[in-house]
Amino acid sequence: MNNSFLKTPQYTNYDDLVKLFDELETNYPELAKVYSIGKSVEGRRLLVIQISEGVKSTHPERPAFKYVANMHGDESVGRQLMIYLAQYLLVNYGKDDRVTKLVNTTDIHLMPSLNPDGFEKSKFEGDGRNNAKGVDLNRDFPDQFDRNRSNDDAYLFGGRQPETAAIIRWVLSKQFVLSGNLHGGAIVASYPYDDSRLYVECLQLEACLLCGRGIAPGEAHSCNRSCLNFLGGMQDFNYVNSNCFEVTFELSCCKYPRAAQLPHFWDINRDPLLAYIEQVHVGVTGFVLDEDGEPVKNAQIIVEGIKHSVRSTEHGAYWRLLLPGDYNITTVASGHRLNSTNKARRIDFAILITYQLKQQ
Ligand SMILES: [Zn+2]
Known part of the structure; x- marks a missing residue:
């Protein structure tokens, strides 16, 4: 296993991150693509590295996964782990079976920092939780219990910070299936909804899928709801407004540990980070087609007893995370x-069902 990128443990600042991602894209043109979803208040790019085999082509059958780290600029561990994870996947592709399979079957998007301004500040002043305008980005998202809530652009984007608006645009335009939101300062995993104690309709089922099987990143071992109730968070926005199921992971007790500890954090989180990405393949997936075999987009996939349905992509593909x-x-x-013969299904690991629809 190649861990050469760990040789000199240090935090990668913004300028070095830009350089490193450029290098990775140049060195692995078939596997890595770097893009930016927008800019921070101070003009830093909100960089994402997409890692997938044949990354320049479209692969409609592959589920899209994302990790977003460092939305609180002083919570630095997740940020650095994303930088390590990108290198780990690329360096070990074709050498390690697990990595190769994951990269061959998954559309992986890693965003080391949603708050690069806060991170740069936290190095020197020890306080960079908020963005450069002093806003906590994890309280800046549209909330399902906001009385003024609507789906028009004026509500979704109006008055939001540029970092928040960039995520909203990204989540609404790209159909992610599963997401991890990486924080620090406690060791906890939380799942939707974090803005209400009335979370019964949010699928204990789905939470079990992701947390209850002991696969949550790092040492995270409890799904702690009571201390994480707040409005305007990113994970609920994902769940309410898109197909995407997002879990928040708090990776380290100390928000900004010494750089010498980074290899330790990588050691304890590497396998869980991979295992969580692999969960994107659990459940039912397939295509929704019309009578002529053409893809049907925006079809609803409804599981009886679960209020949250998912929708098919422009290629007719869908993914519904489900336990067996x-x-x-x-x-x-x-x-x-629906062709009624497709109604009842026993779901096992990554079963594939294609639905052929009839004209009404
Ligand atoms: Zn945080």
């Missing part, structure tokens, strides 16, 4: 009805 069990799954698209 018996489910009634139906597919609905405007102007079509």
Whole structure:
């Protein structure tokens, strides 16, 4: 296993991150693509590295996964782990079976820092939780219990920080299936909804899938709800407004540990970080097609007993995370009805079902 990138443990600042990602893209043109989803208040790019085999082509059958770290600029461990993870996946592709399989089957997007301004500041002043305008980005998202809530752009984007608006645009335009939001300062995993104690309808089922099996990143071992109730968070926004299920992981007790400890944090988090990405393949996936075999986009995939449905992509592909069990799954698209033979399904690991719809 190649861990050469750990030789001199140190935090990678913004300028070095830009250089490193450029190098990775140049050295691994078939596997890595770097893009920016927008700019911070101080004009730093919000960089993402996309890692997938044949990254320049479209692969409609691959589920999209994302990690977003460092939205609180002083919570530095997740940021550095994303930088390590990108290198780990690229360096070990073709050498390590687990990495190779993951990169061959998954569209992986890693964002080391949603708050690069805060991170640069925290190095010198020890306080960079908020963005350069003093706003806590994890309280700046549209909230499901906001009385003024709506789906129009004026509400979604109006008055938001540029970092928040960039994430909203990204989440609404790209159909992610699963996401991890990496923080520090405690060791906890939390899942939607974090803005209410009335979380029963948010699928204990889905939370179990991700936390209850002991695969949460790092030492995170409890799904602690009571201390994480707040409004305007990013994970609930993902869940309410898109297909994406997001879990928040707090990776380290100390928000900004000494750089010498980074290899330790990498050691204890590497396998869980990989295992969490692998969860994107648990459940049911397939395509929704019309009578002529053409893809149907925006079809709803409905699991009986679960309020949250997912929708098919422009290629007709869909992914529904589910634990093994018996489910009634139906597919609905405007102007079509479901071929009823596809109604009841036993779901095992990554089962594939293609739905062919009929004209109504
Ligand atoms: Zn945080």
